[in-house]
Amino acid sequence: MKRFVVVGHLGSTDPDFSLNNLPGAGRMDELCRCVAASLCLSHGIRRDAECLLVLLGGPKAPKTIRFSGESVRSLGPDERNVAGLIKKALALPCGTVFRESSPGVSVRKGGLAEVLAECGCAVLDEGGEDIRGVETVPETFVLSDHQNFSEEERGLMQDLPACSLGPCILHADMAIVVLHNELDRRESGWI
Amino acid sequence: MKRFVVVGHLGSTDPDFSLNNLPGAGRMDELCRCVAASLCLSHGIRRDAECLLVLLGGPKAPKTIRFSGESVRSLGPDERNVAGLIKKALALPCGTVFRESSPGVSVRKGGLAEVLAECGCAVLDEGGEDIRGVETVPETFVLSDHQNFSEEERGLMQDLPACSLGPCILHADMAIVVLHNELDRRESGWI
Numbered sequence: 001m002k003r004f005v006v007v008g009h010l011g012s013t014d015p016d017f018s019l020n021n022l023p024g025a026g027r028m029d030e031l032c033r034c035v036a037a038s039l040c041l042s043h044g045i046r047r048d049a050e051c052l053l054v055l056l057g058g059p060k061a062p063k064t065i066r067f068s069g070e071s072v073r074s075l076g077p078d079e080r081n082v083a084g085l086i087k088k089a090l091a092l093p094c095g096t097v098f099r100e101s102s103p104g105v106s107v108r109k110g111g112l113a114e115v116l117a118e119c120g121c122a123v124l125d126e127g128g129e130d131i132r133g134v135e136t137v138p139e140t141f142v143l144s145d146h147q148n149f150s151e152e153e154r155g156l157m158q159d160l161p162a163c164s165l166g167p168c169i170l171h172a173d174m175a176i177v178v179l180h181n182e183l184d185r186r187e188s189g190w191i
Numbered sequence: 192m193k194r195f196v197v198v199g200h201l202g203s204t205d206p207d208f209s210l211n212n213l214p215g216a217g218r219m220d221e222l223c224r225c226v227a228a229s230l231c232l233s234h235g236i237r238r239d240a241e242c243l244l245v246l247l248g249g250p251k252a253p254k255t256i257r258f259s260g261e262s263v264r265s266l267g268p269d270e271r272n273v274a275g276l277i278k279k280a281l282a283l284p285c286g287t288v289f290r291e292s293s294p295g296v297s298v299r300k301g302g303l304a305e306v307l308a309e310c311g312c313a314v315l316d317e318g319g320e321d322i323r324g325v326e327t328v329p330e331t332f333v334l335s336d337h338q339n340f341s342e343e344e345r346g347l348m349q350d351l352p353a354c355s356l357g358p359c360i361l362h363a364d365m366a367i368v369v370l371h372n373e374l375d376r377r378e379s380g381w382i
Contacts, residue, residue, distance in 0.1 A: 019211070020271070037365065040362065043337075077220070078213055078270065079270050081214075166379075166381055168371075169234065181359075181372075190357055
């Protein structure tokens with residue numbers, strides 16, 4: 001399993017955000033691209049991958065939406081398609097246990113701390129070890145959206161291994177693409 | 192200069208496509224993501240990069256839209272933002288010489304043959320040489336959208352060097368992200 005956890009610091013937890021203004025919904029456009037980068041191939045779905053969006057925007061925050069490649073259906077890579085699934089998830093009443101809103105899409109109350117307690121994570125950080133030199137690539141990566149991690153978040157993750165991808169600071173969705181490429185190569189003996 | 196040429200086999204040349212249905216405009220969503228992947232960093236624009244969209248859909252095809260990182264302004268990475276700039280370009284009457292429709296965005300009549308005549312290109316192809324082993328990475332890459340290159344296109348490019356990125360077939364925008372990462376690393380001595 002490959003898992004990408006994206007912290008959307010302003011990401012809307014209100015299902016009534018407009019599909020015509022995804023950037024205005026706490027940069028929902030970027031979060032949608034992260035889902036597509038995590039799960040979509042040119043002609044197929046990565047069945048061994050998951051994307052968790054940790055949404056911290058609005059009075060109902062924190063909420064976490066999980067997209068599972070194993071069981072998701074009708075997932076197009078365009079932002080609007082993914083955003084429709086997010087709206088549906090946010091409209092579903094939920095507790096602290098994941099509840100399915102669409103095939104392969106689930107939602108729960110809770111944020112980064114809950115995810116960290118469940119998964120052996122690494123954090124993506126420009127000061128981390130070059131991913132190409134890492135002996136064993138971790139199963140789960142935590143990434144931030146357009147904002148830096150907060151002090152509190154850094155505190156939660158201070159003991160986690162940190163990896164970096166290159167000299168340029170990329171959007172989170174781009175970072176996921178690069179991570180997948182490194183993992184694909186290792187799995188297939190391309191390296 | 193890094194240049195990414197994306198052939199949109201069904202990409203609309205009609206400016207009246209709907210911003211609410213980018214996939215229906217000949218997979219304009221994917222072409223928009225290619226522009227963002229070519230030019231956008233987390234907090235900035237890649238000033239040394241260009242993206243050329245070769246649009247082959249509709250009666251006005253072929254048309255080519257060029258996005259220049261050097262001079263583009265107001266470029267957000269979300270699909271809808273880029274699509275707005277494409278609509279504006281397609282609405283501008285043009286001949287066979289690039290004409291600017293917005294800062295850093297230009298349009299002309301003509302397709303892949305014209306681009307190939309102007310640039311020293313390589314083609315991205317799953318059977319090509321692994322990019323990590325290529326001694327000198329070419330300046331310009333030609334990529335296809337969700338469709339394979341046509342026989343005619345393959346004929347035009349049969350003598351070009353071919354590179355591949357890994358064992359999985361990616362969307363064109365994802366391929367651009369991986370290419371940039373390789374180029375970034377080489378330029379900065381990360382490899």
